[in-house]
Amino acid sequence: MQRLDEARLVGSDRVLAVLKELGRFPDGVGLEELTRAIGSPKPTVHRALQSLRRAGLADQDARGHYLLGDEFLRLAFAHHEVRPEHVRIRPVLEALAAKFGETAHYAVLDGRDVVYRAKVDPPAGAVRLTSTIGGRNPGHSTGVGKLLLAQQLPTLDRVTAWVGSAELERRTPHTRCSAAELHRDLVEIRDRGYASDDQENEIGINCVALPVYALSPAAPSGAVSVSALAYRTPLAALVDAVPEIRRLLGPLAGGR
Structure with a gap:
């Protein structure tokens, strides 16, 4: 230790x-x-x-x-329960978990990490993920992290400065660990309006993430994701579900 x-x-x-x-x-x-x-x-x-x-x-x-x-x-718990975004996002996560039978998260960016503010597992019959409310993961290897970084790092120079001199942690063989790789992902995320994690943070787990505008229409307060076991729900199926996820987010999805 x-x-x-x-x-x-x-x-x-x-x-x-x-x-x-x-x-x-x-x-x-x-x-x-x-x-x-x-x-x-x-x-x-x-x-x-x-x-x-x-x-x-x-x-x-x-x-x-x-x-x-x-x-x-x-x-x-009292502080967590009264946070405006938590109160508004919880019913959406419940709807997503019930609709897709997978785990739904709400996370925010804190420095170089994402912090999970809310999580809802599917009602029954599915494997639960190990993520926890208050838990952290690296921003560069998660769908929610990359989604939020795409808003903060609009150029290769900004990405390079954020990465710094040390190589990013390689969580799996699929993790984007260089500034150039990460920048390419962030450009695509801005163009299409959602992010994906193709087993980049944990082998066997993939997800899609969308921005959440809970506090301001100008900038996302965080991101929501649907995370799934890859063998059960392939990434392509999650990508196909992006319009439905956006519909369930309703006004929280912003104007896109």
Whole structure:
């Protein structure tokens, strides 16, 4: 496990690092393991935990393991539920999952990653994907990520600057890892109004993604995707369904 930079973990930084690390252990974590993960002395990690417990943001179970507290969960879920785009997009995701029997996501771009704000699995009888609300994936290897990057990176120069000097992570043999490859994809996405992921982020999973205009008609607030097991729903079938996905999005699809 990668240790965090001790030089940065002082005061409130250390408390926040402990809070974030607790999120990785839904079943709880012992003080020894948490200390190793944070890379700070045990007494300082323990003090951070006590601060979090006093605020209700951490708790300790009968085994002595630490986990996120009920107050943290209350705040997180209350904030998530009242986000305007979440309230408006949830019925659309439910309709998409029921219509296609596959998983529907709503995601936003955060730096170089996408973050999943909402997810609806099909009602029954289908394999569930491993994505989670709040989970992240690289923007360049996902349909939702490429869809949103296409709006932000209109030229090869902009793509090259975004990629930087390090090669992009190759998640599968199909991932676009160079600025030139990614730029070609982004040009096509802008031309056709949707993005696809042909097993670029995970072998056996493909998807199509469309922009969502939940907060402004001028710029997408995020993107919706329908993700499917490739053997069951080929990418061509998802592409053929783009008009129907756009219809189900209704006003959220914008004016295209």
